[in-house]
Amino acid sequence: MGLLDIVPAGVITGDNVRKVFAYASEHGFAIPAINCTSSSTVNAALEAARDAKSPIIIQFSNGGAAYYAGKGISNKNEAAAILGAVAGAHHVRA
Numbered sequence: 898m899g900l901l902d903i904v905p906a907g908v909i910t911g912d913n914v915r916k917v918f919a920y921a922s923e924h925g926f927a928i929p930a931i932n933c934t935s936s937s938t939v940n941a942a943l944e945a946a947r948d949a950k951s952p953i954i955i956q957f958s959n960g961g962a963a964y965y966a967g968k969g970i971s972n973k974n975e976a977a978a979i980l981g982a983v984a985g986a987h988h989v990r991a
Contacts, residue, residue, distance in 0.1 A: 900952065908990050917952050930954040934961040936988055943989070955989050957982045 900920050904913040921928050931942040933955055946953040957965065963972045966981030 928952050928954055930956045932956050932958055932961055933985060934964045939985060939988055955985070957985050
């Protein structure tokens with residue numbers, strides 16, 4: 898039984914995340930977390946995961962998320978970081 902027999906392809910949440918972690922543990926592999934700073938890095942990470950038929954975690958650091966929002970947006974009170982992280986999440990789900 899493969900991982901896609903346990904959880905659906907695409908963005909997962911909640912119990913499905915736990916199932917993926919358990920599957921990885923049982924089968925002796927790690928799930929990489931890719932720090933993304935732009936739509937290009939998100940696309941490259943997703944394409945690599947697809948080609949490898951392997952799950953990945955897309956992550957945004959504070960600075961990476963702010964950069965994703967755009968250099969012209971002030972990061973006062975973390976506004977750019979929040980905006981960039983939300984924009985990145987929407988991009989991943991699209």
